[in-house]
Amino acid sequence: MENIQNINNIKNTTPPYKLGYLGLFPLVGFFVGLGLTLYGIFRYKDRKLTRIGIACMLFTVIVYSALFFVGFSSDAGKKGWEKIAQFQLNALVKDIEYYKLQKGNYPDNLKQMEKPNVIIYTEDPTQSELKNSNYNYKKVGEKYILFSSGSDRIPNTADDIYPKIENLKTVGWIKNSNNR
Numbered sequence: 001m002e003n004i005q006n007i008n009n010i011k012n013t014t015p016p017y018k019l020g021y022l023g024l025f026p027l028v029g030f031f032v033g034l035g036l037t038l039y040g041i042f043r044y045k046d047r048k049l050t051r052i053g054i055a056c057m058l059f060t061v062i063v064y065s066a067l068f069f070v071g072f073s074s075d076a077g078k079k080g081w082e083k084i085a086q087f088q089l090n091a092l093v094k095d096i097e098y099y100k101l102q103k104g105n106y107p108d109n110l111k112q113m114e115k116p117n118v119i120i121y122t123e124d125p126t127q128s129e130l131k132n133s134n135y136n137y138k139k140v141g142e143k144y145i146l147f148s149s150g151s152d153r154i155p156n157t158a159d160d161i162y163p164k165i166e167n168l169k170t171v172g173w174i175k176n177s178n179n180r
Contacts, residue, residue: 015040015049023056030060072128078151081125082161085135085148088121089163092135092146095120097171106144106172110137124148126161143172 019036023029033056040050071077092110099113100106107113110122126148127133136155138145150159156176165171 015044015046017049017052020052020056023052023059026060026063029056033057033060078126081128082148082151084125085150085161086164088125089135089146089148089161090165092121093163093165093171093173096144096146096173100172106139106142108139110134126151127153140174143174145176146173147175 016036016039019032022032023036033053035053036056037050037053040046040048040053069077071080095113096106110120113120113122122135123133124135136145136147136149146163147155148161149155150157150161152159162175163173165173
């Protein structure tokens with residue numbers, strides 16, 4: 001008899017529609033939406049609550065999809081990654097030159113410079129969606145070529161990004177193998 005009263009109390013309670021406002025907070029709203037959807041289907045058998053839950057989850061998906069697009073595919077996002085690549089290339093030249101001071105020659109590849117507990121940026125942020133996303137590096141005799149392929153991801157095109165170096169005579173970096 002007591003179980004029947006508990007079931008009747010559940011059916012007579014109002015579904016928690018106001019929890020749907022938490023759906024306005026991406027990520028948290030997804031999990032709230034999941035809970036509301038499940039409650040709407042199984043506990044309250046209420047279509048309105050189920051729709052609110054689905055809307056909460058969709059809102060989170062839409063917000064994160066938009067952020068992904070803006071961050072990686074829009075012109076503004078690409079420009080931001082290009083600025084980061086420029087900064088990292090400038091720092092990488094210093095790291096390569098320091099490597100030469102320590103070892104006596106330039107590294108054959110950028111992986112040789114990696115050490116535990118030392119941060120050296122060898123991955124090109126403009127190439128983040130590719131498996132081999134390192135900067136373009138090639139040792140050429142006693143010098144080296146270093147650049148980013150840029151947003152089009154194709155080396156040796158107009159959008160390539162090169163390190164900004166004030167005095168080229170003090171470093172072994174060359175823009176390309178024809179500039180020796």
